[in-house]
Amino acid sequence: MKILALQFAALASLALSFSCEKVIDVPLNEADREIVVEAVGRNFIGESFVLLSKSGSVYDDGGFEKITDAVVTVTDQDGVEVIFTHDPLNPGKYIAPTFEALPNSAYSLSVVTSEKTLSSSSITNSLPVLDSLNYILIPPGFGSEDTTFLLFYNFVDNGDETNFYRIKAWVNGEAGSNYYIGDDVLGSGQPTSAPIFGTEIKGKDTVHIELLSMDQDTYKYLSTLSSNLTAGPFGAVPANPVTNIDNAIGYFGVYMVDTMSIIMP
């Protein structure tokens, strides 16, 4: 549905071609500094990480304060604890080089900072499988002067479980900024084929696709995060994303990921 919102906003902006923008001065209140957690588990060894920082003022662009002295632990359903240690090369980032998330498992996160203790949990589904990538040619004139490609990803949803997905795309190593997320409420157990809208793909480009499966809380967080990022006249009512962390903002999500790459002709 986010794709729809994008298209809709693009067309609406046409209707508003009489409009004009300017920067104005809006004095704002100062919210209390909050601890921000971005805890990401993945099924590839060493790719999991936890980022800890603090929120800042809207007009302050001096960067965000990083939390470097926390104790971060991830525990699986069997009680096996893995400690994520602070990476001095990346302030605020905690890593565990041996950690690998497994399908159909449950994980809990504990973060102890000098101020407070935070906790959260996340579960994983079965591993999703990307079947193939295919594309159609878009002749010049449709939004671009060159021939471009509309890339489709294909996979079959697992009908035995409720699934939530995110698709991420990188073109020549550069990540797209759009959020493609969806659940299987309307297509449980069905083959799915959908295009990567809004990312321009040209000849000889290398496109890397990740299909991520996640639990409902993570999906809720990402969908409300994407609403937060697109707030505006045609977007959602401004609201904070729905966090699954006790005592802080941000989220803890363990993803099951499948990847596939293609070099365009």
Place this chain on the structure above:
Amino acid sequence: MQKLLWSAIFIFTAFFSFGQDKVTLSGNLSDADSGEDLIGARVVVTELPGVGALTNDYGFYSLTIAPGTYTFVIKSLGFETVTMEMDLTANKTFDLEMKVEGKVFGTVTVTGEKLDENITSAEMGVDKINMKDIENIPVLFGEKDILKTLQLLPGVKSAGEGSAGFYVRGGSADQNLILLDGAPVYNASHLLGFFSVFNSDALKDVKLYKGGAPAEFGGRLSSVMDIKMKEGNSKRLSVSGGIGLISSKLTIEAPIVKDKGSFIVSARRTYADIFLRLSKDERAQNSILYFYDLNAKANYRVGKKDRIFLSGYFGRDNFGFADQFGFDWGNATGTFRWNHLYGDRLFGNTSIVFSNYNYKIKFGGGDETFQIGSEIQDINIKEDFDFYINSNNTMSFGGNIIHHTFRPGEIETGSDIGFVLNDIENRYSLESAAYISNEQKIKKRWKVVYGLRYSNFTQIGPGNIFSYDVDGNVNDTTIFGDWEPVSSYNGLSPRLSVNFSVDEKSSVKASYARTYQYIHLVSNSTSSSPTDIWVPSSNNIEPQVADQVSVGYFRNFFDNMLEFSGEVYYKDMRRVIDYRDGAEVTLNPTVEGELLYGIGRAYGIELLLKKRRGKFTGWVSYTLSRSERKFDGINEGAWYAARQDRTHDISLVGMYNFTDRLTASATWVYYTGNAVTFPSGKYELDGQIVNLYSERNGYRMPEYHRLDLGVTLESKKFKTVLDPVSGEEQQIEKRFESSWNFSVYNAYGRENAYSIDFQENAETGQTEAVQLALFKIIPSITYNFKF
């Protein structure tokens, strides 16, 4: 509850039983030029001060008095008054076609209303618009619009720049019942709200009840807008039209059988898409962007006592991009009406009403398509009676039943798309009501309208009906069969309006009304969108309820030339709806789990000073108000300003007739900015800067103000010819009339904020507040003609 209602009806009828020593004069009043019925024209009896009758929406009047010889005076503003003596010994029918007043002297103001109607009527909280004013008041792109003009009256607020949505007395936009010939119009906006769906050429009368609506109306919390289409000229063929900057329109009206029946067809289409094709921007060239609408109505007088009407509206917006993407939406309504006179004093009206609103979004072309659709459809059967008991009492009663069908999401995929998606299940419900109301004159100074409305809403199967836990997750599913009741709600709405005439020039009025709303618009975007969906009350959603009290003082000055009114209101709302943070509204089968329920309160004072006659006419309106909401789970459970909360709202409207042919007009509006939510902090996540919000609607948009100017130049209305017999010069009315309208929207180019976004400057990385303003100065020109 039903028992109570029937006893009430019994008491009413028993109370008003009357002796048989009286006689009734009844009939129809219409315009001699066009044959259109006159609404609100009056028949008064000179010998009996304070005794008279008003025509209803179909031009019918009925007056019951003791037999005798009387002088009847028949008046309607803008028409020549007719005085005649009549010997009334038995019941009598008298129809009259009234001539337009002072035609030779130029412009006339056509409204049925008597000059001191505002003082004498028990109605309060009612805004009326003169259709002639609509033609002169300058509007965006010169596209005259009743919804825009109504927003210049006190208590009615624009939902924002370029929005046809409106807020009445602190209520939300979906709490307004908009009726076109009795059919609800579910989405009254074209082009994302820049224009309303109402083509004013096809309209005859508009009335907006802001509170204290008659018991006949119900189903929405805040207001009722009752719009009536023209019946069509029953005297001769008449064609009118207009060519404007962004749209053109044409109206044809003619008799079916002269004086017995007539029809009107009115069509309008925009052509902004033609300009888009001229654009250098490729994206614009490939874009499709237009709307059209069609109004049609026919009526036929079957006999002395029967008349039938058939009317319909069809409108559609089309939005698209090449053949890759299409988005269209629109309303269709149809009304069949049968007026029947049961004797001289009982006027009956049977209506069958159809209304549909739907949208479709299509991606891709050929066999590779993916289409989403959503729809709400009503079929309504309604019976209304006006019973003219005697010259002091007019009773209305009736009832209706509506069958609602809600189709939240229908999904179609082309054969090559490779996957199937399931539709979201339809929902069905029945909404029914019965009402009785009486308008009673008590002595010379009091007029009271009291009534009772009983309503029922029943959600029916078939369907899988979900129950939710406190977090909005489904915890139970029950399967219901066809027509099987799922949940049911009842509502009893008392209505009361009292008018005390202090003297001939002033009156004090008070009113109370309770209203129920059973269907709710769910929208999670800041501005209204065609994809907002209507959801019915259900096992999870209780109906919204409001109680409103208002008190007003009305006074006319200088022989009714100046009219002043001041009204104070307080509205208490319960079970109003908002959404959980980040709610997914579109294509969500469990959307009911995303809703939160709370309470609301709105109060304010509305002042209006209007000059009604003379070369200069116009009004000043001012509203001071507050509208607040309280929800568990929003703003930590504390009261917060509703989006429609606006402290000050001022409108100035002036029109000046320089000559018969030249009219200039100006409007100026000012209002406090809407309550909005701005961030109070920010943080970094997933490589993006995310806003941190603290309190809901804790900030204000900048104040809004705007001046619009307009000039209307009409063609000469008369031509000079030589009388072939006498050789004298004579003035003959020309059949062909035309006018040019020039207008400037936002004349001093104020950049009013449409939205404010906090975003990073792409070059400096600095977070900035970026204001988007929609329209600077928009001049426009329109040519109108009629023959």
